[in-house]
Amino acid sequence: MKVSVDQDACVSSGQCALTADDVFDQRDSDGVVELLDANPPQQRLRDVQSAAAGCPAMAITVRP
Template sequence: MKVTVDEDRCVGSGQCVLAADDVFDQRDEDGIVTLLDAGPPDERLADVRHAAALCPAMAITVEK
């Protein structure tokens, strides 16, 4: 799996972190998403896709 984020689109809602905190985090200064793991194991696919679906800015892309 390959995960990418568009920091310019991110609005800092934090839904991705709640869904997959081992893959996503937020910058302290502005809450913008940071990607902790661009290639998480396939066992995390459901959670990562859920995080992408929750993103109000559609800033997360998941390729399988």
């Protein structure tokens, strides 16, 4: 899978980092999402999709 984030759209809610902390983190300065792994293993698909679905800003894209 391929994951991308739109840092400009991020509202710093942190739901992504709570859902998949090995894929997403937040900048210390402002809480904006940071992508730790753009190509996470397939076993993480459910959590990454959940993080994308739970993002209030729709700032996460997941592609197969």
